[in-house]
Amino acid sequence: MLIRKPSYYDGFACLAGACPDTCCAAWEAVVDEKSLARYQALPGTIGRTVRDALTVDGDGDACFRLAEGRCALLRGDGLCALQAELGEEALCQVCREHPRFIESFGAFREASLAASCPEAARLTLAWDGRFTEAVTDEPEEDCEDVDGALLAALLPCRERLFGLLRDRSHPVGARMAAALGYAGALQERLDLGDVAGLSQTAPPPAPPAGTAGERLETARALFRVLGTLEILSPEWKALLDEAAGALADMSEDTYAVRRRDFVRARLGREAEYENFAVYLLYRWFLKADFDGDVYGKVSFAALSLLALQELGALTLAREGRFTQDGQLRLVGLWCKEQEHCDENLAALAQAAYDEPLFGPETLGRALNI
Ligand code: SF4
Known part of the structure; x- marks a missing residue:
């Protein structure tokens, strides 16, 4: 079995009590059955504490309840009471693995770190862009929902998307616009049922730069x-x-000035957006094998970039500076709100088709200014 990971994956270490945004806030962590059985049999004070923290979510799954927006087991010092008392192996599966995600495609697996975690976000933005691959003794998995022919066609397309995004002879917005145009062309082929033709599809010329008004x-x-x-x-x-x-009330001239100031302020930090876009495509693009929605995956990366840059410009206008910590906070918030919510991911993918401004040409022009 081949396992692929971004090069920083194995260097991840949880910040624990020093984390500026613990993953134990805002989410109700769903508890797997094995851990639940263990918690129900735990003796002593810690057993009572853990059971007191359990509840049932809207889907009927056992989970840890939130107390004032944080996991009820989270202590004042930012550490988990369960982990502090019984060690990491006592954690339920979600808490033990987060922010590590593994996607299985039968013949291979891909591991990633969710950038909703501040430490994973920091590693992602500072990434050298490499992946590592290792072959283990594990047998290939039997994944019924994997379309092997489509997957084989999508893999070189993803490499090409990575290549477009990594081409530093253009600004990152122009690169994203080129990737979006390529995704549109791929989707057209796929909609015709031409899976074999995907790898022969050439990226169309990037759309011309849009105006500040179009981007606004x-x-x-x-x-x-x-x-x-x-x-x-x-x-x-x-x-x-x-x-x-702010955007609703803004004139085109003000927007153009604000955008110019933001582009100046982030000079030299384009690689952060590049790495973030590649991270998103690495995590989501191959899922088009399951739903046939290539364009929705790439437009998600494009809309993510647009949102991050607009929020970065807003931060700069409000605070007079746009720091690395500010960038990491935006990345973490974006990923938490979108990547961890299936409903939001589906809605954004649908908006890529329903909203005329999110098509390959119009969104590409807005990105490429
Ligand atoms: S968000 Fe990341 S660094 Fe923070 S507690 Fe969770 S896993 Fe650790």
Whole structure:
């Protein structure tokens, strides 16, 4: 079995009590059956504490309840009471593995670190862009839902997307626009049932640069759509409201100045957006094997980039600076709100088809300014 990982994967170490945004906040961690059985039999004070923290979520799954927005087992010092008392092996599967995610494609597996975790986000943005591959003794898995022919066709397409995004002879927005145009061309082929032709599809020329007005309209549309999605944290809600309000009232001239200031402020940090876009395509693109939606996967990366840059510009306008910590906070919030919510991912993928401004040409022009 081949296992692929980004080069930073094995260097990850949880920040535990020093984490600026513990993953034990805002989410109700679902407890697997094996851990649940263990918790129900745990003796002593810790057993009572753990059982007191258990509840049932809307889907009927056992989970740890939140107390004032944080896991009821989280102590004041930011450490988990269960882990502190019984060690990491006592954690349920979700807590033990987070932020590590493994996607199985039968013949191979891909591991990633969810950038909703601040330490994973830091590693992602500073990534050298390499992947590591190792072959283990494990047999290939029998994955009935994997379409082997489509998967084999999608793999070189993803490599090509990575190549477009890594081509530093262009600004990162122009690269994302080129990747989006390529995804549109791939989707057209796929919709015709031409799986074999995917690898022969050439990226069309990138759309011409858009105007500040076009980008402003597209950003407004994006924040309109984001306002209709599920919202996990009050911090994200406040940020969305602030961004939507600022964009709604902004003149094209003000927007152009604000954008120019932001581009200057982030000079030399384009690699962060590049790495983030590649991370998103690595995590999500091959899932098109399951639903045939190539364009939805790439447009998610493009909308993510647009949202991050707009929120970065908002931060700069508000605070007069845009720091690395500010960038990491935005990445973490974005990933937490979108990547960990199937409903939001589905809604954004659908918006790529329903919203005329999110098509390959229009969104590409907005990105490429
Ligand atoms: S968010 Fe990441 S660094 Fe923070 S506690 Fe969770 S796994 Fe550790």
